[in-house]
Amino acid sequence: MKTLVWVEHDGQAVKDATLSAVTAASKLGEVHLLVAGENVAGVAEAAAKIAGVGKVHVADGAPFAHALAENVAPLVATLMEGHDAFVAPATTTGKNITPRVAALLDVMQLSDILSVEGPDTFTRPIYAGNAIATVKTSDAKLVVTVRGTAFEKAAAEGGSGTIEAIEGVGTDAGVSSFVSAEIAQSARPELTSAKIIVSGGRALGSAEEFHKLIDPLADKLGAGVGASRAAVDAGYAPNDYQVGQTGKIVAPEVYVAVGISGAIQHLAGMKDSKVIVAINKDEDAPIFQVADLGLVGDLFKLVPELTEKL
Amino acid sequence: MKALVPVKRVLDYNVKPRVKADGTGVDLANVKMSMNPFDEIAVEEAIRLKEKGVVTEIVAVSIGVAKAQDTLRTALAMGADRAILVTAETEVEPLAVAKLLKAIVDEEAPQLVILGKQAIDDDANQTGQMLAALLGWGQGTFASKVEVEGDSAKVTREVDGGLETVSLKLPAIITTDLRLNEPRYATLPNIMKAKSKPLATKTPADYAVDIAPRLTVVSVAEPSKRQAGAKVADVDELVMKLKAMGVAK
Ligand SMILES: Cc1cc2nc3c(=O)[nH]c(=O)nc-3n(C[C@H](O)[C@H](O)[C@H](O)COP(=O)(O)OP(=O)(O)OC[C@H]3O[C@@H](n4cnc5c(N)ncnc54)[C@H](O)[C@@H]3O)c2cc1C
Numbered sequence: 228m229k230t231l232v233w234v235e236h237d238g239q240a241v242k243d244a245t246l247s248a249v250t251a252a253s254k255l256g257e258v259h260l261l262v263a264g265e266n267v268a269g270v271a272e273a274a275a276k277i278a279g280v281g282k283v284h285v286a287d288g289a290p291f292a293h294a295l296a297e298n299v300a301p302l303v304a305t306l307m308e309g310h311d312a313f314v315a316p317a318t319t320t321g322k323n324i325t326p327r328v329a330a331l332l333d334v335m336q337l338s339d340i341l342s343v344e345g346p347d348t349f350t351r352p353i354y355a356g357n358a359i360a361t362v363k364t365s366d367a368k369l370v371v372t373v374r375g376t377a378f379e380k381a382a383a384e385g386g387s388g389t390i391e392a393i394e395g396v397g398t399d400a401g402v403s404s405f406v407s408a409e410i411a412q413s414a415r416p417e418l419t420s421a422k423i424i425v426s427g428g429r430a431l432g433s434a435e436e437f438h439k440l441i442d443p444l445a446d447k448l449g450a451g452v453g454a455s456r457a458a459v460d461a462g463y464a465p466n467d468y469q470v471g472q473t474g475k476i477v478a479p480e481v482y483v484a485v486g487i488s489g490a491i492q493h494l495a496g497m498k499d500s501k502v503i504v505a506i507n508k509d510e511d512a513p514i515f516q517v518a519d520l521g522l523v524g525d526l527f528k529l530v531p532e533l534t535e536k537l
Numbered sequence: 538m539k540a541l542v543p544v545k546r547v548l549d550y551n552v553k554p555r556v557k558a559d560g561t562g563v564d565l566a567n568v569k570m571s572m573n574p575f576d577e578i579a580v581e582e583a584i585r586l587k588e589k590g591v592v593t594e595i596v597a598v599s600i601g602v603a604k605a606q607d608t609l610r611t612a613l614a615m616g617a618d619r620a621i622l623v624t625a626e627t628e629v630e631p632l633a634v635a636k637l638l639k640a641i642v643d644e645e646a647p648q649l650v651i652l653g654k655q656a657i658d659d660d661a662n663q664t665g666q667m668l669a670a671l672l673g674w675g676q677g678t679f680a681s682k683v684e685v686e687g688d689s690a691k692v693t694r695e696v697d698g699g700l701e702t703v704s705l706k707l708p709a710i711i712t713t714d715l716r717l718n719e720p721r722y723a724t725l726p727n728i729m730k731a732k733s734k735p736l737a738t739k740t741p742a743d744y745a746v747d748i749a750p751r752l753t754v755v756s757v758a759e760p761s762k763r764q765a766g767a768k769v770a771d772v773d774e775l776v777m778k779l780k781a782m783g784v785a786k
Contacts, residue, residue, distance in 0.1 A: 295703070296669075296678075319695070325666075326631070327669060327670040330666070331670050334632070335632045336661070338662055352660065353563070354548070354657070355554075357553065357563075357759075358554055358562075358563050361755040363752065363753045365752070400673075400675075402673070402674060402709070403675035403703055403706070405704075407701075408698075408701045409699045411698060448784065456715060459716070467695075467697060467699050472657070473714070491553060492550070516765045517765060518765075518767070518768075519764070520775055521766065529772055532772045533775065533776065536773070537785045
């Protein structure tokens with residue numbers, strides 16, 4: 228089987244989510260990549276070094292600069308004439324583009340796969356991960372998105388893919404355009420690749436307290452910072468911090484939940500973490516049902532003490 | 538302009554899903570069903586656009602079992618003007634839903650279709666994008682802000698790195714994220730009024746759409762369970778355990 232993997236990048240570097248998608252694709256067959264963007268020669272070179280990749284198809288042109296689904300999906304659909312499977316990481320970019328590709332190909336997409344059970348059979352989470360479905364497709368081509376935490380990352384170095392420019396690209400569908408982006412700049416590790424994450428919940432009470440308590444603990448641990456939906460909705464933390472069913476799915480070595488109750492929608496995003504630490508004043512909070520190290524008490528007292536003693 | 542808002546009847550988000558003992562799916566017998574929360578946000582957004590004078594008519598659509606009527610009545614009670622129910626007694630996959638919606642769009646000619654970004658049962662996150670592809674329209678997915686100006690819509694999207702704003706030529710597709718708005722509750726008088734609002738019942742055959750599934754669910758299982766509930770006495774014990782694991786020095 229010939230697979231085409233969407234390379235997620237920021238114009239400069241290949242994002243880690245790509246590497247998990249490559250691993251998933253390698254279980255299906257040959258791995259070829261698609262790098263789409265503007266001035267992405269550097270990205271294409273980096274992508275070609277990913278272990279195990281064959282061809283790296285490059286679509287370099289203004290219409291692809293912001294990965295607008297309206298411009299990218301027809302390109303992918305055309306490339307799929309020569310491939311059997313389109314595989315994208317389940318990032319917001321992957322989720323935006325992939326169903327558009329599936330519909331153009333008249334294929335039913337499999338979202339967020341957790342494992343490859345066979346050439347047409349996959350497992351995927353449903354009901355916020357409260358159930359795992361094994362699903363078999365009858366479509367001639369495959370269109371899937373891949374949950375990053377469910378697959379090992381392919382080695383970023385050691386491959387020798389061949390770079391091939393796609394001729395005659397550059398059409399703008401003319402129905403959408405990029406206006407602006409507010410992308411958070413942070414010195415902290417990205418949530419989806421952080422080894423340790425400290426997350427704060429509604430109990431923090433304000434943005435000031437959130438930063439005063441969570442940031443120093445995260446700094447001590449070299450951790451990324453996350454938040455519950457309630458904390459994001461209340462404005463204590465920006466939207467890209469949200470962990471859960473509808474936020475980011477994370478599985479770090481250690482996840483520290485501070486003042487988070489453990490609603491199923493939150494657990495959906497972090498319950499595959501290796502070790503879960505929970506600090507909550509309510510000893511019956513559902514978060515303790517998944518915590519390996521639960522500490523009952525007032526976070527305003529316990530968190531500064533923990534930060535100091537680490 | 539007209540807005541079309543598709544809504545799905547799903548297991549209420551407060552109910553813990555239980556996998557059926559025979560592994561064929563999740564038990565939906567005698568449990569509370571509600572409108573998918575993201576679809577409530579979609580209905581609310583359409584109503585707000587109507588209150589601003591941008592939208593003139595809101596048509597709610599549901600594809601599903603006869604009981605999905607209740608979900609449509611909720612949309613009507615919130616403020617939708619009329620409803621269309623396409624009945625199907627079996628699961629309809631996102632691709633088939635998108636095809637049915639395309640047929641309805643062809644008839645109704647809305648300028649905006651506002652959908653939830655995902656349904657909290659199958660968590661697929663596909664229908665809006667698929668509909669946009671079938672129509673060749675622009676798509677503003679995972680929206681946290683929508684501004685309609687003349688013949689275009691400016692949509693702010695929640696993306697992994699933060700926020701992104703795109704401009705879409707109308708007609709267009711929007712899918713909602715959690716922070717777009719807080720949906721209103723239907724008031725009792727409005728619930729009463731909704732009972733007399735028009736609700737048309739159709740079948741997939743009326744639209745000549747083949748809804749035969751492409752996917753087969755082989756089995757549905759519980760996820761692996763975590764060893765639960767170990768507690769530590771105090772911060773010192775927590776620090777000791779973290780050090781033993783090599784997390785802290
Ligand atoms: C469609 C949908 C999607 C959703 N998606 C997500 C998602 O992706 N991610 C997500 O997180 N949520 C999501 N939610 C929301 C989810 O249901 C919960 O409402 C949310 O996770 C609660 O956040 P919280 O735990 O911070 O707040 P709460 O549930 O209010 O919990 C606060 C906790 O802090 C504890 N506490 C209070 N004071 C102190 C103190 N001084 N010291 C120690 N502990 C204290 C309390 O005991 C309580 O357990 C979603 C909901 C819906 C309907």
